[in-house]
Amino acid sequence: MLKTKVNIIPEHFAxxxxxxxxxxxxxxRLGFDNNGLLIIKSILISLFVIFSPHILKTWxxxxxxxxxxxxxxxxxxxxxxxxxxxxxxxLAVNIDISYFFLLLGATVFLATLITxxxxxxxxxxxxxxxxxxxxxxxxxxxxxxxxxxxxxxxxKIITGAWAHREAIWHANIAEMLKTYGVSSTGTDGLVxxxxxxxxxxxxxxISGLLRINSMTFYSIVVPILFIPLFxxxxxxxxxxxxxxxxxxxxxxxxxxxxxxxxxAMIVIFSIQHRLGSLAxxxxxxxxxxxxxIAIVFSAINKFQARKKSIVxxxxxxxxxxxxxxxxxxxFSKLSxxxxxxxxxxxxxxxxxxxxxxxxxxxxLGFGLVAIYMYIYFVVPFQGGVSTINYSTDIGLFSYxxxxxxxxxxxxxxxxxxxxxxxxxxxxxxxxxFIKNIxxxxxxxxxxxxxxxxxxFIPPYPWFIQMQMYIAYILxxxxxxxxxxxxxNEKQYMKT
Amino acid sequence: xxxxxxIYLTLLILITLSMLEISRAIFNYISQNFTIRESxxxxxxxxxxxxxxxxxxxFYPSYKKYKHMVINFKLTELLTSFSRVMNxxxxxxxxxxxxxxxxxxxxxxxxxxxxxxxxxxYIPKTLDIYWDISCDSHMxxxxxxxxxxxxxxEGLPFLDKNSCYTHLLEYGYADYYSAGKQxxxxxxSRDEICERAKKEGFVRVIEITENNEVGxxxxxxxxxx
Numbered sequence: 001m002l003k004t005k006v007n008i009i010p011e012h013f014a015x016x017x018x019x020x021x022x023x024x025x026x027x028x029r030l031g032f033d034n035n036g037l038l039i040i041k042s043i044l045i046s047l048f049v050i051f052s053p054h055i056l057k058t059w060x061x062x063x064x065x066x067x068x069x070x071x072x073x074x075x076x077x078x079x080x081x082x083x084x085x086x087x088x089x090x091l092a093v094n095i096d097i098s099y100f101f102l103l104l105g106a107t108v109f110l111a112t113l114i115t116x117x118x119x120x121x122x123x124x125x126x127x128x129x130x131x132x133x134x135x136x137x138x139x140x141x142x143x144x145x146x147x148x149x150x151x152x153x154x155x156k157i158i159t160g161a162w163a164h165r166e167a168i169w170h171a172n173i174a175e176m177l178k179t180y181g182v183s184s185t186g187t188d189g190l191v192x193x194x195x196x197x198x199x200x201x202x203x204x205x206i207s208g209l210l211r212i213n214s215m216t217f218y219s220i221v222v223p224i225l226f227i228p229l230f231x232x233x234x235x236x237x238x239x240x241x242x243x244x245x246x247x248x249x250x251x252x253x254x255x256x257x258x259x260x261x262x263x264a265m266i267v268i269f270s271i272q273h274r275l276g277s278l279a280x281x282x283x284x285x286x287x288x289x290x291x292x293i294a295i296v297f298s299a300i301n302k303f304q305a306r307k308k309s310i311v312x313x314x315x316x317x318x319x320x321x322x323x324x325x326x327x328x329x330x331f332s333k334l335s336x337x338x339x340x341x342x343x344x345x346x347x348x349x350x351x352x353x354x355x356x357x358x359x360x361x362x363x364l365g366f367g368l369v370a371i372y373m374y375i376y377f378v379v380p381f382q383g384g385v386s387t388i389n390y391s392t393d394i395g396l397f398s399y400x401x402x403x404x405x406x407x408x409x410x411x412x413x414x415x416x417x418x419x420x421x422x423x424x425x426x427x428x429x430x431x432x433f434i435k436n437i438x439x440x441x442x443x444x445x446x447x448x449x450x451x452x453x454x455x456f457i458p459p460y461p462w463f464i465q466m467q468m469y470i471a472y473i474l475x476x477x478x479x480x481x482x483x484x485x486x487x488n489e490k491q492y493m494k495t
Numbered sequence: 496x497x498x499x500x501x502i503y504l505t506l507l508i509l510i511t512l513s514m515l516e517i518s519r520a521i522f523n524y525i526s527q528n529f530t531i532r533e534s535x536x537x538x539x540x541x542x543x544x545x546x547x548x549x550x551x552x553x554f555y556p557s558y559k560k561y562k563h564m565v566i567n568f569k570l571t572e573l574l575t576s577f578s579r580v581m582n583x584x585x586x587x588x589x590x591x592x593x594x595x596x597x598x599x600x601x602x603x604x605x606x607x608x609x610x611x612x613x614x615x616x617y618i619p620k621t622l623d624i625y626w627d628i629s630c631d632s633h634m635x636x637x638x639x640x641x642x643x644x645x646x647x648x649e650g651l652p653f654l655d656k657n658s659c660y661t662h663l664l665e666y667g668y669a670d671y672y673s674a675g676k677q678x679x680x681x682x683x684s685r686d687e688i689c690e691r692a693k694k695e696g697f698v699r700v701i702e703i704t705e706n707n708e709v710g711x712x713x714x715x716x717x718x719x720x
């Protein structure tokens with residue numbers, strides 16, 4: 001297996017997606033008014049967000065190595081926040097500051113590229129980069145599945161070529177938030193819309209930084225900027241979760257320098273994906289959830305390495321950050337409030353976290369966020385009859401009956417993971433299984449089972465995806481364990 | 496030996512499935528591009544554009560045709576179509592008025608935020624190019640605010656209009672109806688426009704309308720006393 005000194009292959013993977021998405025958008029628009037400069041700007045801003053965490057981490061790690069805030073996911077969150085704030089500033093003072101980020105992106109990218117070339121085995125590139133290219137073309141194409149978004153959005157609207165209300169509606173809310181700072185559709189004045197609109201706020205702000213309207217942002221910039229970040233954070237998430245399980249189960253790492261890791265990822269995402277929904281609130285909520293998971297697991301790994309149980313000031317900041325992320329995720333997609341809440345609630349009871357101050361503060365914060373969201377969003381949302389009530393309009397029983405078969409297509413990654421893990425851990429009897437449960441060796445399986453049930457209970461179809469991505473993270477983080485079962489592959493288990 | 500065969504067979508199936516899905520997504524993307532370009536040659540009829548049943552007569556057949564060409568690698572046919580759809584001129588197509596209108600909205604989106612904050616858009620229901628841009632009667636109200644970044648006044652659609660996509664209370668419409676708002680006017684006078692603008696807190700309204708001589712025009716109504 002080929003090893004690297006500094007592993008920034010995930011960053012190169014994300015950069016490939018960004019560049020390919022840019023090229024595809026440009027090619028798609030050939031023959032129509034084509035804004036090449038916007039595409040270059042978007043790519044460079046994307047590169048700024050992708051590579052800055054690495055530069056910052058390299059700088060920070062010289063000062064401290066045992067703090068959660070040197071995790072790349074957190075540093076990326078900071079970069080994203082800077083972009084959003086810069087967008088608001090640019091809109092407020094009416095000055096185009098996008099060129100500053102364009103230069104930053106180019107500098108950061110070149111700086112990383114020069115160092116990377118010195119540190120990485122050339123053979124890795126020849127094996128992995130063709131896969132990156134294939135995956136990049138695939139995810140950019142998949143974003144347009146379902147006919148919602150396409151680089152030819154303007155033309156879709158003009159000719160009515162399957163220009164769906166939904167796609168235009170999201171751009172609409174983002175624009176209203178951008179101009180008036182109000183969540184509304186602006187169809188007849190600015191009547192408030194009680195809807196989770198954090199993603200619209202984010203997209204609106206960054207479109208302001210790029211000096212474009214949200215319609216162009218959703219159709220051209222999202223695949224260049226947000227899809228790469230989605231996958232980058234997914235990979236970081238896998239990395240942190242893998243570190244945690246590596247210590248727990250004593251297996252070697254199958255990391256990003258192993259071609260089989262990327263093959264597995266491509267197979268997993270291509271067989272079952274919902275990439276068309278990445279532009280909507282769901283994509284943002286999922287992206288923020290990946291960031292949250294990566295930060296939390298990074299903190300756990302650092303905490304275990306510290307081998308001290310003293311709560312420090314930075315731990316208190318971590319709690320604040322977790323709560324802030326939870327709030328933003330809930331504002332992006334309300335279903336995530338429920339799913340993350342249920343997951344953490346389960347762990348809270350299961351591990352008797354109520355005995356520790358740290359976790360008690362987190363659960364208290366989660367409760368406050370839930371109450372706030374319920375009073376200010378759920379109640380007015382239901383009062384406004386803004387959506388179908390699936391339980392009453394269709395009939396609860398009919399709903400579940402209709403959904404149960406389709407649900408299998410979402411939970412099969414979880415089922416595959418559960419079966420694989422039980423098999424690889426050589427759990428061959430029920431008593432051994434129970435013993436492992438009692439010893440908390442199968443907490444990942446417990447959590448997946450909880451999520452599978454919890455996702456199915458609410459009679460709405462948009463609860464079911466999160467557990468699928470959690471299963472993907474677990475599957476990829478356990479590759480070494482699974483590979484150890486392959487013939488002649490015992491080197492993955494430590495002796 | 497048996498275990499080995501099962502493992503490698505499973506891996507082979509998974510990789511094959513994956514490659515098929517990847518190809519499908521890429522073929523769909525290419526076919527969509529061709530179809531959207533070809534849509535400029537479609538008949539410009541409100542019942543034959545948009546989503547759902549509006550897409551049955553023209554969009555879907557064209558999409559299927561291109562998908563078939565791409566999947567079967569019919570390169571000669573694709574190249575012939577390519578030169579046809581690449582040379583499409585929206586300004587000289589069946590949708591030239593819609594092109595003019597949407598381009599105008601894109602131009603308006605470049606106004607400063609300060610200007611936008613004080614401005615609303617008004618499009619009278621007589622401007623069919625806008626209100627009949629899709630068979631989904633509840634889609635057009637989102638286009639102008641979504642592109643220009645300015646809210647509309649009197650932008651709610653009439654509920655009795657036939658629509659290819661229902662969900663008439665979703666997408667924030669219910670919030671407007673709960674606030675006591677509904678579509679009232681087919682066309683508003685300047686005074687009515689300004690009265691509504693003041694009520695909603697705007698100082699000016701850009702009216703987009705059609706002029707028999709020039710085509711689509713904008714009239715800016717300054718509504719300050």
